Amino acid sequence: MVRGFRSFHPIILLLYYIFAIAGLMLYQHPIFLGLAAATILIINFMLDGGEQLKKWGWMIAIMSVLTLILTPLFNNRGNYILFYFFDRQVMLESVIQGVMIALTLLCIISLFLTFNIVITPDKFVFLFSKFLPQWALLIMLSMRFVPLLRKRLIEIGDVQQVKGLSVKCGPIRSRAKNGMLFLQILLTWSLEESIQTADSMTARGYGIGKRSKYQPFYMKKRDWVSLGFLLATGSFVAFGWWLGDGVLTLLPILEQVLLQGREWFYFILWFVFLAFPIWTEGKEMIKWRYFRHIS
Amino acid sequence: MEILQAHQLSFTYPETTAKALQNINLQVKQGEFVVLCGPSGSGKSTLLRLCKPEIAPHGTLEGRITFQGMPLEELEPMVKAKELGMVFQDPENQIAMDNVMEELIFGMENIGFTTAQMRKKVAEMVNFFGLNYLLDKKTDELSGGQKQLINLASVLLLEPKILLLDEPTSQLDPIAAKEFIHMLQRLNEEFGITIVIVEHRLEELFTIANRVVMLENGAIIHDKTPREMIRKLGTHEKMRNFLPSSSLLYLDFHPDAEPETIPLNVKETRQWLQTESIEQQEEDQTSESEQQPILELREVDYQYTKNSPPVLYNLSLSIYDGEWLAIVGANGTGKTTLLKIIGGILKAQHGTMRFKGKKVKKWDAQKVSYLPQNPKLFFIQDTIKKEYDHLAEHHGIANAEERIQHLLEKFNMKHLQDRHPYDLSGGELQKAALIGTLLVEPAILLIDEPTKGLDPESKKAFGELVSTLVTEGLTVVMVTHDIEFAAAYATRCSMLFQGEITVTEKTRDFFHENTYYTTVMNRVTRNSSVPSVVTLEEARRTWRVQNRS
Incomplete structure (x- = not known):
């Protein structure tokens, strides 16, 4: 979708991710985190139909369950004893703590899955060149070399296999020896070929003066609007944390878990901020679903 | 008006005494299409590179080259980069960037264009070349022909006044090469860009060039129109093959x-x-007796991944003892894949392969050898002699030294045996790799695209060499797009299409029947x-x- 979440300027996207991760770290409250988890899972489904989640789902689940179980076992600070497990008290506070850590982990990992979908390599390089311009060119040149060297190594392996030198079968010693030989020839060969790359770069004026950089992305009106939205909601979220509204106090005395009063305001605000991709992506989905035809 | 002029130019490479170029006088006029030709080592590439000062070879230069009346060394770096465009031989190695868009704007970024200027120019260029469909691709997904077009476009975006090309089509298949040369013709005719090209593939160039300049041993010996040049070279021993x-x-x-x-x-x-009236003398057809195939493939299927379309499907092929079978077909029809299956590099998902009636699971190195498209890959030692010794030791070949010397002698390679493989010329390297493949006395030799990058003379030498090996009893399976080469040397030809061998016939009959895909x-x-x-x-x-x- 041309105008979905992915179409925003990379800086805006980066800002969203920085704020979101900061928010997840700050709002240590099971209900706030539960809401965040639900939102981020929905975002995942909206962006790629849950493809990435399916791939990483097991790992996320195992990690979350492990922290959920292990935290109460190792942490026994608190006032309310729930039960005894092998002569150790299991505290209500530490159970809640476990829930919060598990949810934070789940949220951050699934948020990174969406980061992978949204920040494609070209956007990444763009962001990188914004902050470290002299390194960006080096990175782009090396990015070309990774697949190239891989392809060349496979080619060398194929040809040498028919000659009887292989890294795939035979005793380990000879396999390792052949592997080293292949790498050595890969290096010689690639150095030889890269002289030509250098010539072609020089011929096109590389190194004669200050390079300009092509800017594939520019700030559009909607990017500015979104920037305003993110800054506004983001600062409210930070303010809420400063007031202590999104944080559950565990010690010395456990705060009431259910939300009350002003906390509801920050709860809703937190959702409005975090669901930024849902608003932008959802608008497009609805457009495609219902408004495609002139009736 | 002269745009490029060489005046009394001589050039010597460091640590040599012989002059690589001597007393060169050459004028190139605005809008001309000039072809530089000559046998290998005649100095034509050296001359071309001297015209582009940033990449000129090191050595002592006498005389001078002027661009629009100004000596090259007095030009501003910006002018040199912008106005003298250069395209090189290898499409792959000229590319510096990861994706096509970045590659196209690379030169413009170096010169310092603004984003708006770049967008405008790229838009123009992409529309002219019809490259829209490539713009979002990664450079390593492209075919050789596409890569070379991107290289050309990237240079043209700087609006050069003169385009220097160093064997730009030698690594391309014949169809892509024709397309590339056609593009040069358009640039020359529709925009008046001056073109100076060093090339072996003269067939197409002769019809579009204004002038052909021939160098031999570092000196210009002819500078004529294409037709006059043909007339002159018709009797030249080496250059005849180029016509x-x-x-x-x-x-x-x-x-x-x-x-x-x-x-x-x-x-x-x-x-x-x-206007001619000719009668044909019947050739006595050598009728061949029914033979048992030495290698037989039955119903072979191959897919790279489970979800990709099959490259080979239900392919059956018989190869007979002592023949030279050429498998021809367009790019991407799976020719190389087929060769890799025969060579045991890839394993077919379905089908059988029988060697003299026995099913093949894994080859002994003694039975099959593989000469790769890029013969450099064959070598992993410092010198070619060391490589042969290593091979002999690895396979435990008896009388290895004697055999190596015999082959070196036979292929006239003895004087090169202590060279590093990368220091050999294309034709020599191919021969060196060929010796390596023959050391193990294989029954079948697999050759992948042998004519890529060879000049016509080396091509002919290679064809004749393999022909003698075939008459001595070697079985050769070759894949190629070079139909002229296949027609001249192979004994049988097969056409690969949609993953299957559609037809296999004796070479003459095969090409005789074809209307479009023929010599x-x-x-x-x-x-x-x-x-x-x-x-x-x-x-x-x-x-x-x-x-x-």
């Missing part, structure tokens, strides 16, 4: 023809042949008043001229 076969045919008939009458392309040759000579002679032939050699052998009218 279009249709022109050579004409010269056979009219050894002292006027240059203006020499036909350059198929159309002109057909018109000329209408120049066949296109010249089919359905005409003269007996149709497939190669120039065949015409020389079988045609009997009746009367000349």
Whole structure:
């Protein structure tokens, strides 16, 4: 979708991710985190139909369950004893703590899955060149070399296999020896070929003066609007944390878990901020679903 | 007006005494299309590189080169980069960037264009070249021909006044090469860009060039129009092989023809042949007795991944003892894949392969050898002699030294045995790799695209060499797009299409039946008043001229 979440300027996207991760770290409250988890899972489904989640789902689940179980076992600070497990008290506070850590982990990992979908390599390089311009060119040149060297190594392996030198079968010693030989020839060969790359770069004026950089992305009106939205909601979220509204106090005395009063305001605000991709992506989905035809 | 001028130019490489170039005087006028040709080592690439100062070879230079009246060394770096455009031989190695868009704007970024200027220029260029569909791709997904077009476009975006090209089509398949040369023709005719090109593939260039300059041993020996050049070179021992076969045919008939009458392309040759009356002498067909195939493939399927379309599907092929089978077909039809399956590099998902009736699970190195498309890959040692010794030791070959020396002698490579493989020329390297493949005395030799990057002379030498090996009993399976080469040397030809071998016939019959996918000579002679032939050699052998009218 041309105008979905992915179409925003990379800086805006980066800002969203920085704020979101900061928010997840700050709002240590099971209900706030539960809401965040639900939102981020929905975002995942909206962006790629849950493809990435399916791939990483097991790992996320195992990690979350492990922290959920292990935290109460190792942490026994608190006032309310729930039960005894092998002569150790299991505290209500530490159970809640476990829930919060598990949810934070789940949220951050699934948020990174969406980061992978949204920040494609070209956007990444763009962001990188914004902050470290002299390194960006080096990175782009090396990015070309990774697949190239891989392809060349496979080619060398194929040809040498028919000659009887292989890294795939035979005793380990000879396999390792052949592997080293292949790498050595890969290096010689690639150095030889890269002289030509250098010539072609020089011929096109590389190194004669200050390079300009092509800017594939520019700030559009909607990017500015979104920037305003993110800054506004983001600062409210930070303010809420400063007031202590999104944080559950565990010690010395456990705060009431259910939300009350002003906390509801920050709860809703937190959702409005975090669901930024849902608003932008959802608008497009609805457009495609219902408004495609002139009736 | 002269745009580029070399005046009394001589050049010596460091630590050598012989001059690589001597007393070169060359004027290139605005809007000209000049071809530099000559045998390997004649100094034509050196001359071209000297015209682009940033990449000029090191050495001592006498005389001077001027660009629009200004000596090259006095030009601003910006002018040198912008106005002298250069495209090199290898499409792959010229590319610096990861994706096509970045590659196209690389030069403009170096010069310091603004984003808005770059967008505008790229838009223009992409529309002119019709490259829209490539713009979002990664550079390593492209074919060789596409890569070379991107390289050309990237240079043209700087708006050069003159375009220097160093064998730009030698690594391309014939169809991509034609497309590339056609593009150069458009640039020259529609925009008046001056073009200086060093090239071996002269057949197509002769019809579009204004001038052909021939170098030999570092000196210009001819500087003529294409037709006059053909007339001159028709008797030159080495350069003869570079000429279009249709022109050579004409010269056979009219050894002292006027240059203006020499036909350059198929159309002109057909018109000329209408005036000739020729009868064909029957060749005695050597009828071959029924043979057992040495290698038999049955119902082979191959897919790279489970979800990709099959590259080979239900392919069956028989290879007989002592033949040279050429498998031809367009790019991406799976020719190399097939060769890799035969060589045991890839494993087919379905089907069987039988060697002399026995099912093959894994090859012994003694039975099959593989000469790769890039013969550099064959070598992993410092010198070619060390490589042979290593191979001999690895396979435990008896009388290894004797055999190596014998092969070196036979291929006339003895003087090169202590060289690093990368220091050899294309033709020498190919021969060196060929010796390596023959050391183990294979029953079957697999050759992948052997003519890539070879000049016509080395091509001919290689073809004749392998031909003698075949008559001595070696079985050769070769994949190629070079149909002229296949027609000249292979004994049988197979066409690969949609993952299957659609037809396998004796070379002559194979090309004889084809209308479009066939040699120049066949296109010249089919359905005409003269007996149709497939190669120039065949015409020389079988045609009997009746009367000349």
